[in-house]
Amino acid sequence: MTNKHKMLAVSYKIKKQFPRTREGALFHAIIERALLDLVSDFIELNEKESAIEYVNSEMYHADACDIESGWIRRLINEVGLGFYLLSVKEQNKIRLDIMIQNWLIEDPEGYGITDEV
Secondary structure, rough: HHHHHHHHHHHHHHHOOOOOOHHHHHHHHHHHHHHHHHHEEEOOOOHHHHHHHHHHHOOHHOOOOOOOOOHHHHHHOOOOHHHOOOOOHHHHHHHHHHHHHHHHHHOOOOOOOOOOO
């Protein structure tokens, strides 16, 4: 299951908590867009940062429908996507650390330098 599908599963679960009104549908759609922006690689950096900030806040559109923002974040963590709640800077640092670790595992002697000519 892709990260997008996992986030859609979160969205589906929270959708049941929104009122069955036009406003409820709109408020859910706003939150769903933010959730999908968290895992998208095809949006502008400022849009991703905005989505991260919104989902980490007391989401107005959830609170207006008496839905706890913390519950939504717990669901995100439960499906294994808590990484996307970190800032873009923190995400990039973790990605870089993982790349370096993988590189060191693949080339423990370092730098890909060999004696072969």
